Amino acid sequence: MNDQGNILFSGVGGQGILLASEITAYGLLRAGYDAKKSEVHGMAQRGGSVTAQLRYGKKVYSPLIEPGRADVQMAFEMMEAVRYLPYLHRGSKVIVNTQKILPPAVATGQAVYPEGILDELRRRDIEVIAVDAFELARSVGEGRTANVVMVGALSVFLPVEGEVFAEIIRARVPERFREVNLEAFAAGRKACQ
Amino acid sequence: MTHDTTQGLWLSGNEAIALGAYEAGVKVASGYPGTPSTEILENLCTYQGVYCEWAPNEKVGLETALGASFVGARALATMKHVGVNVAADPLFTASYTGVRGGLVLVSADDPEMHSSQNEQDNRNYAFAAKVPMLEPSDPSEAKEMVGAAFRLSEELDTPVMLRITTRVSHVKGVVTKGVREEAPVAIGIEKVPGKLVMLPAMARKRRVYVEERMARCKKLAEAYPYNRIEDGDRRRGFVTSGVSYLYVKEAFPEAAVLKLGMCWPLPEEMIRSFAATVGELIVVEELDPFLETHIKAMGIPCRGKELIPNQGELNTAIVREAIDPASRPQLFAPVELPNRPPNMCAGCPHRGIFYNLSRMKLFVSGDIGCYTLGFLPPLSAMDACVCMGASVPIAHGMVKALGEGSHDKVVSVIGDSTFLHSGITGLVNSVYNGSAATLIILDNRITAMTGQQHNPASGGTILGDPAPSLDLEGLCRAIGVKHVFTVNPHDVVETRKVLKAAVELSEPSVVISRAPCVLLPEMKERRPVSYFTNQDNCVGCMSCIRLGCPAISWTAFAEGEAERRGYRATQKGVSKIDEILCNDCGQCASLCKFNAITRGEGKK
Numbered sequence: 001m002n003d004q005g006n007i008l009f010s011g012v013g014g015q016g017i018l019l020a021s022e023i024t025a026y027g028l029l030r031a032g033y034d035a036k037k038s039e040v041h042g043m044a045q046r047g048g049s050v051t052a053q054l055r056y057g058k059k060v061y062s063p064l065i066e067p068g069r070a071d072v073q074m075a076f077e078m079m080e081a082v083r084y085l086p087y088l089h090r091g092s093k094v095i096v097n098t099q100k101i102l103p104p105a106v107a108t109g110q111a112v113y114p115e116g117i118l119d120e121l122r123r124r125d126i127e128v129i130a131v132d133a134f135e136l137a138r139s140v141g142e143g144r145t146a147n148v149v150m151v152g153a154l155s156v157f158l159p160v161e162g163e164v165f166a167e168i169i170r171a172r173v174p175e176r177f178r179e180v181n182l183e184a185f186a187a188g189r190k191a192c193q
Numbered sequence: 194m195t196h197d198t199t200q201g202l203w204l205s206g207n208e209a210i211a212l213g214a215y216e217a218g219v220k221v222a223s224g225y226p227g228t229p230s231t232e233i234l235e236n237l238c239t240y241q242g243v244y245c246e247w248a249p250n251e252k253v254g255l256e257t258a259l260g261a262s263f264v265g266a267r268a269l270a271t272m273k274h275v276g277v278n279v280a281a282d283p284l285f286t287a288s289y290t291g292v293r294g295g296l297v298l299v300s301a302d303d304p305e306m307h308s309s310q311n312e313q314d315n316r317n318y319a320f321a322a323k324v325p326m327l328e329p330s331d332p333s334e335a336k337e338m339v340g341a342a343f344r345l346s347e348e349l350d351t352p353v354m355l356r357i358t359t360r361v362s363h364v365k366g367v368v369t370k371g372v373r374e375e376a377p378v379a380i381g382i383e384k385v386p387g388k389l390v391m392l393p394a395m396a397r398k399r400r401v402y403v404e405e406r407m408a409r410c411k412k413l414a415e416a417y418p419y420n421r422i423e424d425g426d427r428r429r430g431f432v433t434s435g436v437s438y439l440y441v442k443e444a445f446p447e448a449a450v451l452k453l454g455m456c457w458p459l460p461e462e463m464i465r466s467f468a469a470t471v472g473e474l475i476v477v478e479e480l481d482p483f484l485e486t487h488i489k490a491m492g493i494p495c496r497g498k499e500l501i502p503n504q505g506e507l508n509t510a511i512v513r514e515a516i517d518p519a520s521r522p523q524l525f526a527p528v529e530l531p532n533r534p535p536n537m538c539a540g541c542p543h544r545g546i547f548y549n550l551s552r553m554k555l556f557v558s559g560d561i562g563c564y565t566l567g568f569l570p571p572l573s574a575m576d577a578c579v580c581m582g583a584s585v586p587i588a589h590g591m592v593k594a595l596g597e598g599s600h601d602k603v604v605s606v607i608g609d610s611t612f613l614h615s616g617i618t619g620l621v622n623s624v625y626n627g628s629a630a631t632l633i634i635l636d637n638r639i640t641a642m643t644g645q646q647h648n649p650a651s652g653g654t655i656l657g658d659p660a661p662s663l664d665l666e667g668l669c670r671a672i673g674v675k676h677v678f679t680v681n682p683h684d685v686v687e688t689r690k691v692l693k694a695a696v697e698l699s700e701p702s703v704v705i706s707r708a709p710c711v712l713l714p715e716m717k718e719r720r721p722v723s724y725f726t727n728q729d730n731c732v733g734c735m736s737c738i739r740l741g742c743p744a745i746s747w748t749a750f751a752e753g754e755a756e757r758r759g760y761r762a763t764q765k766g767v768s769k770i771d772e773i774l775c776n777d778c779g780q781c782a783s784l785c786k787f788n789a790i791t792r793g794e795g796k797k
Contacts, residue, residue, distance in 0.1 A: 013535065025365065029198040036331070037365040039205075040307045041228055041644065046566060047743055048535030061439040063331070063364040066510040068524045080533070085525045102746055103533040108571055108738050109747035109766065111531040120528050143773075 004033075004057030006065040007154070010084050011076025012101045013050045016147030020074065021052040023151050026168045027160040028056040038063040049080055074154055076133075076147065077101050079113065082120050090125040095153050095192075097133035097146060129153065129192060136187045142177075145184035152188020162189055204368045206361040209332035210299060211236035212368065213339030214269050218376035219243050220294070221261035223254040225614065226643035227273030228308035229362035230301035234271055235646070238655045242373075247646055247655050250581070250614040251276035255298060256283045259352075262296040263389060265378040267343050274302040274315045275580065279615065281318070284352065288322045289399040290389050291350035291406075294378045295343035302358045304479045305506040308642075310561065310580060312504070314480035319354050319457035320487075323403050325410050326354040326457040327419065328435040332366040334419075338454065340374075341419065347377065349406050349413075356456070358479065360436045360506065411458040419454020422467055429516075430471025432464065432484055432495070437477045437507055444513035456484065461491055468493045475500065475516065479507050537566050539744040540721075540776025542708035543635055545682030546606070548740050548780070549689045550574040555604050555696065556591065560584035560616070562608040563642045564635050571741045575606070582607070582615025588630040589623045600629035601696050607632065610640035610648040613663065617672070624673040624701050631695045631702045635682075636665060637710040645712060669703045676702035683708055685783045711776045721777035723793050726770050730789035733764040737781035737790060744774035745781060 009021045021037055028035050033056040040050065053065045067086045075081030075096040088094070096118065105111040121128050131153045133146040148169070155165050166182060173181045197203075204212065210233050214222065222237050222245045224230065238245035248254035251272040261268035272280060277300045284298065300318065303309040319326035327342050329335040335357060342353040387395050414420060426447045433441045434453040441450055451467045453459065468474045468488075476485040476497035485497030500515045501507065514521045537544050547567035550557050551574040559565055559575035560583065568575035577587055584605035591603050607616045612634050620632060640646040647653040652662035669677045676698050680688045688706070695702040709716055723744075738747050749766040756762045770781070772793065782790040 012533065025203065026198065029200055029203060029367070032199075034200070034367065035203075035365075038360060039363045039365075040359070041231075041363055046535035046538065046563065047533075049533040060366075061442040062509045063360055063366070063436075063439070064506075064508045066508060068510075068522050079530055082528050083530055083533075086527055088525060103531050104536055104569070104571075104741060104743070105531045107743070107746035108741065109735075109749055110570075114530065124525055 005055070005071045006069050007054040008065055008070040008073045008084060008087050009052040009054065009076070010073060010080040011050060012080065013047050015076045016144070017050060017052050017076055020147040020151050021054050023148070023165065023168055023172070024154060024158070025054055026172070027155070027158065027165050030164050030168065031160045033057060034060045036060045036063040049083060051084065072154065072157065074150055076150060078117055079103070082117050085120070088121075088126055091127070093127045093129060093157060094121055095129045095131060095150065097150055098130050099134045099146070131188065131191050133188065136191060137184055140180055140183040140187055142180045142184070145181055148181045148184040149188035152185040152190075153192045155185070155189055156192040198367065200367045202368045202370055203365055204332050204336075205232060205363060205365045206329070206332040206335045206357055207232035207363070208236045209336035209368045210339055210355070210357070211240070212370070213336035215240040215243060216371045216373050217295075217340040217343045218267050218374050219269050220266035220376065220380070221258060222246075222269040222271070223248045223257040224271035225249070225251045225254050225276055226640050226646040227276050227301070228643055229303055229359045230271050230273045230276070230299060231643045231646065232362070233299060234655060237269070245655050247648060249649055251280040252283060255280040255287070258296055258298075259283060259287050259290075262292040262294045264293065264382055265380040266294040267376040268294060269297050269299065271299040272301070273309065274300055274313050275309060275311065277315055277318055279581070281322075284318065284324075285322045286391050287352045288324050288403055289391055289396055291399075291402075292346055292352060293383065294376060294380070295346035296352045297339065297342045297346060297355055298352055299355045299357065301362050302356060304358055307359055310578070312480060314483060315354070315356055316456055316483045317481065319356075323407055324352050324354055325349065325455060326356055327454055328356045328456045329361060329454070330436055330438045331361060332364060333368045334454070335361055336368050338419065343376075349410055351406055351410075356435070358436055407458055411461065414455050414458055414460040415462050417455050417460070420460050420463060421452055422463075423450045423452065425449040427470055428472040429475060430467055430473070431475050431477055432467070432488065433477040434484065435479065437479055437512070440507050440509045440512040441477050443509040444516070453484065459484070459487055464488055465491065465493060468495070477501055477507070477512055480504075534569055535566060536569065536741065536743055537563060538711050538776065539742050539774045540711040540778040542637055542682045542706065542710070542778070543567060544572070544740055544742065545685045545688055545780050546633060546635060546706050547572040547574040548685055549692055550604070550606070552689070553692065553696070556602060558584045558588040558591070558603060558605040560605070560607040560611050562611055562635075564606060564608055567606070569741070571739050581611055582619055585616050585619030585632055586622060588632070589619065589626070589628045592628040592630050600699060603630045604696060605630060605632050607634055608641070609634060609636040609638070609650050609665065612665070613649050617668070620669065620674070620703070621672050629699050629701050631692070631698070631704060633692070633704045633706060634665060636705050636707045639710050639713055641710045641712065645710070665705055674701050674703050676700060677705065678702070679705045679707055681708055682706040683778045683780050683783070685780050711778070721775065723772045723775035723777055724770050724779065724782055724790055725772055725793050726768055727789050727791050728767050728769070730787050731767040732761070732787050732789070733766050733768075734787070735768070736784045736786070737768050740780055740784070742781065744771045744776070745769070746771065
């Protein structure tokens with residue numbers, strides 16, 4: 001994925017997916033790409049399964065990733081890594097936060113959280129990069145920066161210099177959270193290098 | 194976050210429309226929040242020199258903008274697609290009065306129903322109300338078209354509709370910044386009764402003008418810069434508009450395309466001459482066969498909905514495969530997983546009401562808002578939901594049809610903002626025409642579903658400045674409701690008693706459930722002292738689990754585990770509260786009879 005790419009962000013409403021996709025988009029724009037990003041607001045944000053779709057290239061028309069054409073999936077929750085399988089192709093990379101968030105049917109004992117779920121991806125020649133983003137975020141002192149840890153992990157695979165992302169975080173994150181977010185980014189990056 | 198990038202500004206379609214309106218010299222903007230339109234006014238209100246407000250509903254929003262236009266100001270009204278139904282009354286006659294300052298109505302449609310109750314295609318409104326409609330494809334074009342819409346409005350003395358869809362509103366892209374222009378019309382009162390007083394005699398004259406205007410607009414459309422032919426392989430020629438254009442460009446990059454930035458009225462000659470030069474004419478549009486129907490009515494052969502779905506959103510793959518089925522790639526099949534539907538937040542005050550309703554075996558006539566999620570299991574406490582404000586008259590109609598003594602079988606549930614939007618008249622009718630089904634107003638002090646917008650009862654303006662806060666109890670009494678109760682829904686047990694008493698009354702009653710939305714900034718800022726489970730005391734009764742709170746989960750025991758851990762051998766499992774997710778509402782504690790849920794005093 002050099003000249004163009006499709007990045008699918010998936011997770012659970014409230015996990016900071018929008019901020020993560022924003023930082024990623026700014027990085028790609030800074031590297032000179034055109035980009036479009038699609039989000040869904042409203043009903044979808046109340047703890048439901050959510051996605052953001054980011055496409056970049058020389059010139060991007062459609063804001064939506066076609067099924068089978070996501071090159072990278074950033075999954076903020078394990079089960080959500082597998083839910084969008086039809087968007088992936090052989091050789092897609094899935095960067096997955098190994099956190100589990102129980103959906104209502106599981107929390108109320110009506111269903112079970114599937115075990116060994118990431119094997120569903122590996123079995124299909126999809127490269128799984130597991131990151132314990134929540135733990136890494138906690139290790140830098142703020143569990144809520146797990147989303148930025150994930151961006152750090154993703155940054156290793158993007159045609160953008162790591163320092164560019166650090167600049168973006170410095171420029172766009174409010175001062176009192178700046179340092180911890182830079183550390184979170186570095187921790188995520190290190191985990192994948 | 195700032196939006197600057199080296200290429201330009203990185204903006205969503207809604208942010209771009211706000212910028213476009215500002216640059217066009219808009220003076221007054223009004224509307225009602227609704228996904229996917231909400232962020233337009235939320236952004237526009239941050240610019241200097243533009244008056245913005247949240248109106249109680251879309252009709253008031255459009256009428257306010259019309260008033261501003263009558264004195265010469267450029268005015269904007271914004272709403273979601275179904276909001277235009279509410280505003281349709283002023284729209285159809287504003288088409289007759291025309292404007293002084295430019296008047297633009299933004300209709301944000303929601304194909305696929307990401308956050309809506311239907312997916313109506315509002316291009317039909319432009320046809321029906323006889324007004325021009327522009328349709329941008331992406332944020333950059335959306336910004337440009339706002340200014341174009343204002344100029345068109347003034348040139349042709351007409352309201353102009355700007356139709357966007359979710360994939361324009363909530364798509365981010367690169368936008369070029371411009372400068373704010375001075376609107377051309379001087380602001381001041383000008384009396385032109387022949388144009389503004391739509392009595393039949395005057396309306397008949399304006400009716401003639403409307404036709405003349407649309408004929409002029411049609412002519413203008415032939416050379417309109419946003420209607421353009423992109424030359425290419427002419428074996429197939431595509432006619433398309435809005436976001437569908439982008440999918441055509443990706444699916445068939447070589448093909449000739451006629452892009453219609455003005456989707457009503459249509460440039461007949463342009464379409465006819467394009468059609469004459471291509472082998473086959475294909476119309477690609479989301480939802481209704483709007484362009485297709487009108488192109489076919491011109492006698493031009495084309496194919497559209499026989500290929501392209503008339504439901505849901507399109508995307509590049511759908512367009513490509515509809516036209517070229519052999520291009521369908523082999524995709525990975527989905528893996529079956531537990532669903533993850535949206536849910537009310539941990540600590541949501543609505544949960545306390547719906548938990549009780551789920552136990553009361555009533556027909557719950559619901560309404561539009563976060564609380565529509567009360568439909569989902571385990572609460573499963575909503576039996577109907579149609580449109581804003583419908584909950585109250587639907588309950589009234591049911592009671593009238595069911596007959597004497599049925600008032601205790603049906604309740605209606607509506608949010609504070611929705612009640613003020615269009616629930617009040619329903620309550621007036623229930624009182625006036627005598628039906629006693631209880632109305633529950635869920636007053637969480639904000640318009641929550643669309644992301645925390647103020648409303649006439651919340652005590653703030655769109656900018657968060659103090660505003661009068663409507664007295665809901667007083668309003669209900671003034672309407673003639675003698676029995677008005679107020680409850681704290683977090684006290685689930687006490688709320689049940691009040692609901693029961695209200696439902697049994699044979700006169701109209703209103704229960705106001707009052708507790709702030711947990712997403713309000715002031716609620717988020719407080720450091721909650723969360724609840725936790727004393728698991729030793731848990732008997733596995735599942736009372737708390739039935740609340741469906743995201744912070745409470747159930748751990749089932751393996752065989753023999755209950756005894757091993759010192760529980761009754763028959764106990765199936767225990768509940769657990771996630772202290773990070775818990776928002777301290779205490780509903781579960783008010784239900785637990787075994788002292789298994791305790792408030793974590795001083796824990797954080």
